[in-house]
Amino acid sequence: xxxxxxxxxxxxxxxxxxxxxxxxxxxxxxxxxxxxxxxxxxxxxxxxxxxxxxxxxxxxxxxxxxxxxxxxxxxxxxxxxxxxxxxxxxxxxxxxxxxxxxxxxxxxxxxxxxxxxxxxxxxxxxxxxxxxxxxxxxxxxxxxxxxxxxxxxxxxxxxxxxxxxxxxxxxxxxxxxxxxxxxxxxxxxxxxxxxxxxxxxxxxxxxxxxxxxxxxxxxxxxxxxxxxxxxxxxxxxxxxxxxxxxxxxxxxxxxxxxxxxxxxxxxxxxxxxxxxxxxxxxxxxxxxxx
Amino acid sequence: xxxxxxxxxxxxxxxxxxxxxxxxxxxxxxxxxxxxxxxxxxxxxxxxxxxxxxxxxxxxxxxxxxxxxxxxxxxxxxxxxxxxxxxxxxxxxxxxxxxxxxxxxxxxxxxxxxxxxxxxxxxxxxxxxxxxxxxxxxxxxxxxxxxxxxxxxxxxxxxxxxxxxxxxxxxxxxxxxxxxxxxxxxxxxxxxxxxxxxxxxxxxxxxxxxxxxxxxxxxxxxxxxxxxxxxxxxxxxxxxxxxxxxxxxxxxxxxxxxxxxxxxxxxxxxxxxxxxxxx
Ligand SMILES: Nc1ncnc2c1ncn2[C@@H]1O[C@H](COP(=O)(O)OP(=O)(O)OP(=O)(O)O)[C@@H](O)[C@H]1O
Ligand SMILES: [Mg+2]
Numbered sequence: 001x002x003x004x005x006x007x008x009x010x011x012x013x014x015x016x017x018x019x020x021x022x023x024x025x026x027x028x029x030x031x032x033x034x035x036x037x038x039x040x041x042x043x044x045x046x047x048x049x050x051x052x053x054x055x056x057x058x059x060x061x062x063x064x065x066x067x068x069x070x071x072x073x074x075x076x077x078x079x080x081x082x083x084x085x086x087x088x089x090x091x092x093x094x095x096x097x098x099x100x101x102x103x104x105x106x107x108x109x110x111x112x113x114x115x116x117x118x119x120x121x122x123x124x125x126x127x128x129x130x131x132x133x134x135x136x137x138x139x140x141x142x143x144x145x146x147x148x149x150x151x152x153x154x155x156x157x158x159x160x161x162x163x164x165x166x167x168x169x170x171x172x173x174x175x176x177x178x179x180x181x182x183x184x185x186x187x188x189x190x191x192x193x194x195x196x197x198x199x200x201x202x203x204x205x206x207x208x209x210x211x212x213x214x215x216x217x218x219x220x221x222x223x224x225x226x227x228x229x230x231x232x233x234x235x236x237x238x239x240x241x242x243x244x245x246x247x248x249x250x251x252x253x254x255x256x257x258x259x260x261x262x263x264x265x266x267x268x269x270x271x272x273x274x275x276x277x278x279x280x281x282x283x284x285x286x287x288x289x290x
Numbered sequence: 291x292x293x294x295x296x297x298x299x300x301x302x303x304x305x306x307x308x309x310x311x312x313x314x315x316x317x318x319x320x321x322x323x324x325x326x327x328x329x330x331x332x333x334x335x336x337x338x339x340x341x342x343x344x345x346x347x348x349x350x351x352x353x354x355x356x357x358x359x360x361x362x363x364x365x366x367x368x369x370x371x372x373x374x375x376x377x378x379x380x381x382x383x384x385x386x387x388x389x390x391x392x393x394x395x396x397x398x399x400x401x402x403x404x405x406x407x408x409x410x411x412x413x414x415x416x417x418x419x420x421x422x423x424x425x426x427x428x429x430x431x432x433x434x435x436x437x438x439x440x441x442x443x444x445x446x447x448x449x450x451x452x453x454x455x456x457x458x459x460x461x462x463x464x465x466x467x468x469x470x471x472x473x474x475x476x477x478x479x480x481x482x483x484x485x486x487x488x489x490x491x492x493x494x495x496x497x498x499x500x501x502x503x504x505x506x507x508x509x510x511x512x513x514x515x516x517x518x519x520x521x522x523x524x525x526x527x528x529x530x531x532x533x534x535x536x537x538x539x540x541x542x543x544x545x546x547x548x549x550x551x552x553x554x555x556x557x558x559x560x561x562x563x564x565x566x567x568x569x
Contacts, residue, residue, distance in 0.1 A: 006429070024480060133389055160389065165389045168431045214384045220347055221385035223376040229369040230403040236396035236410060 006125045012059040017129045017242055021138035023245040027252055028126045034256045035119050040276035043262045044114050050255045051121055058129050068124035069117055076113050083109040090273070103273055136160045139237050154233060162218070173210060177203050291359055293485045294321040294454055299343055299353035314350060315508040322453065326479045326486045328496035328516075331505030338506070341457045344487075345375045358452065373402055375453040376446035380461050380555050382430075382438035391417075391441055392426045398449040399523035407447070416444035419482070425451040436467025443474055453485040454478065456466045460490060468495070493526075493534040497555040504529055517553050536560040 011017065016024075038044055055065050069076075083105065089102025130138075140157035147153050180186065181202050188199055268279030301314040313336045320323040321327055331337050342348040343355055346362040355362045357371045379385050388394040392413050399409045417423045430438050439459055446454055456475060460468040472495055478484045490500060494515060496502050503513040508527040512519060520526070520537055527533075533541070540563065541556040550563045 023493050133393065142442040161389070161393075165387060169383055214381075217379060217381060218387070220342070221377075221379060222387065224345055224372060224379075225398040225445065226369050226372045226401040227451070228568055229372070229401045232398050232403045234403050234406055234409065236406060236413065238398060238406060 007132050008124070009063055009131050010060050010128045014057060014059045014129070016054065016058040016125075017127075018028065018244065018249070019248055020239055020241050020245050021130050022135040022142055022239055023241060023248065024126055024130055025135065025138045025142065025249065028123050028257065030252060031122045034259055035115060035122065037263045038115065038118075038259050038268075039111070040262055040274070040278040041111075042277035042281065043259050044111070044118065046255055046258045046262075047118050047122070050127070050251070051118065053251070054125055058125070060128055062130065065121060065124070068120050072116065072120055076116060079116075080109050080113050083112060107273060132164050133161065136164065137237060137239060166214075170207070170211065174203065174207060177206050291323070292320050292356070293323040293325070293358060294344065294455065294487075295354075295356040296343075297319070297354050297361075299340075299350040300349060300357060301339060301343065303339075312508050314343070317508070317510055319503065319510060319513070321453075321485060321487070323485055324479070324483045325501065326476070326488065326499045328499040328502045329487060329489045329505060330491060330493065330496060330502060330529075330531055332404045332491060335505040335529075336508045337505055338457055341377065341455045341489060342486070344453075344455060346373050347379060352378070369402070373449050374451055375455065376449055376451035377457065378439070378442050378446055380458045382435060382442050382462070382539045385442050385445070386430055386438070389429050391430055392423070393446045394430070394441065395448050395491055398445055402449065412448045412450070415443075416447040419447055419478065420444045434467060434472040435463040439463060439467065439471050440474060443471070443478075447478070451484070451503040453487065455487040455489065456491045458491070460492065460495065460557070468492070487563075491531065493532055497534055504531070506530070516555060520553055520555060 019129060038047055050067075058283055084101060085099040085105075087102060087105030087108055090102035090107075092102055093106075094101045113240060126135075136157055139160070140153060143151070143153045143156075147149050181199075182188065186199055186202060188196065188254060190196075191199070262276040266276045266280065272279055274282050295429055296319040298318060299314050299317045300312070303311045303313055305311055312473070315336075317336075317340060319340075329337055329340065339348065343350050343362065344357065346368045349363060357375050360367050360371055360374075361369055363369070386394050387397055388400045395413045395416055396409050404412070413426075414423070417426055420443050421439050422437065422444060425433070425437070425441070430441055433441075442459075443454075454475070455470075460471050463471065472488075472533050475486055475488060486499075488495065490496065497520075499516060501513060502519045503518050504519065504526070505511065511529065512522065512525060520533065523533065523541070532538070534555055536557050536559065538555050540550050540560055543564075544550055548567060552558050552559075552563075556561055
């Protein structure tokens with residue numbers, strides 16, 4: 001079993017794993033923004049190719065990558081159905097009561113699902129290739145300028161680090177308390193919903209009590225280890241941008257340029273069903289056939 | 291210069307019900323640099339409170355404490371004191387702040403603003419001292435109590451203290467873990483000349499230290515070499531402590547008229563003496 005402390009992290013030691021976590025964080029943000037400029041199937045194909053390259057370089061099995069979709073499957077289907085049946089612009093293909101299916105509706109539904117799926121897969125890449133601790137360091141480093149407006153960036157980072165550190169410990173403890181309460185005859189998985197919720201109280205109370213005691217001891221341990229001794233705190237692990245980050249950025253930049261070209265430069269007539277490059281490809285295809 | 295000088299320390303806690311508990315009652319103690327001192331006492335006798343006044347986590351109402359000549363009341367020097375006197379607590383889980391071993395060990399020196407290269411050297415050195423070098427980049431969560439506690443010790447060592455206080459650091463460990471941790475403490479005392487205050491209520495951990503101090507009801511009631519302390523059987527028992535097992539066995543053998551020589555504190559000594567008689 002992998003360690004809960006590492007979240008979804010999938011260690012392979014690939015070049016992508018070794019990118020500067022700050023770079024990965026920024027890349028993910030850029031990806032999230034620019035995927036909303038992808039409006040044609042061609043653009044989605046670019047994104048797909050990009051993500052395939054990332055997956056291969058990161059040496060992560062496609063199965064693991066697709067697993068993130070499971071969580072949003074319900075959302076995908078639900079929003080898909082609503083859009084499909086309630087979208088009423090475009091050429092009518094079928095209709096029943098208030099439900100209509102139009103060609104633009106189908107187009108819109110597919111694109112929305114694609115966009116959502118690619119967005120989730122893309123941002124999930126970050127947690128598959130970066131440990132939560134690296135992310136904490138990255139956030140601390142990126143927020144550093146806020147120090148000058150008196151935001152306690154370092155305290156926040158330590159708090160985050162401690163929170164991460166205690167997740168497995170508290171999960172373990174919760175298991176133990178549940179086992180202890182079960183041994184006394186408590187039932188957690190039978191009964192009505194409000195009974196089940198009520199049965200959690202004897203778990204939560206000991207958990208809180210012990211957490212407060214832990215916090216007390218932790219505070220002493222922090223003080224004993226000279227916490228706050230100097231404002232000029234140093235860091236053992238120094239994040240450093242390298243040529244790798246530059247290469248990764250260039251590849252991402254190519255994707256962004258392609259998406260933007262497709263979005264703004266390739267003009268399709270506004271009455272066409274197809275957008276951007278798709279329009280030209282479809283026309284090319286038509287003339288080739290007929 | 292004395293490593294630790296305590297004179298007349300008195301400290302009370304307020305309880306939640308509004309009462310007052312006296313945890314230290316006119317306690318005085320002097321410790322020379324390089325000594326290994328065991329502090330024994332039953333539950334609630336004030337041992338942890340004594341530990342916490344040493345690095346200024348608590349300031350006593352009366353009395354003075356000096357660590358290498360620096361008074362703990364001097365707020366401006368509190369971090370000088372804390373970098374001179376490290377503290378290892380009972381529960382290893384509650385003293386670790388990072389999920390990766392090396393990050394946790396680096397925490398102390400980072401707080402002190404030590405340069406990066408020096409921190410890396412210290413982490414290497416500390417891990418080696420506690421025999422955990424191969425676990426540098428792992429996460430402590432799945433480790434045994436003894437291993438976790440050794441990492442906690444490494445985290446203290448990285449501060450380069452001249453004194454380390456162990457406050458019942460073996461209480462939550464299995465026998466194997468207890469042995470490991472005590473071994474590390476003894477080694478640090480011998481090789482690095484670090485002064486050790488070893489708080490425990492396991493008698494057998496105290497047998498080969500330099501001096502034993504016994505606490506009872508907020509006072510230090512005796513402080514002497516193990517040989518001399520263990521002669522005072524009634525005192526030990528009246529303080530709610532047990533004699534080390536080999537000693538209590540040899541005492542009962544003696545009372546049966548068997549002629550054992552000297553004060554027998556360890557299993558080996560007991561074995562040798564019994565063998566002599568049997569030959
Ligand atoms: N924060 C506190 N508030 C109130 N009373 C306290 C507090 N901490 C300790 N005490 C009381 O002070 C006395 C001494 O406590 P201390 O923790 O120093 O004992 P100890 O020898 O370390 O015991 P143990 O072996 O249980 O660790 C005890 O009676 C305890 O109940
Ligand atoms: Mg205690």
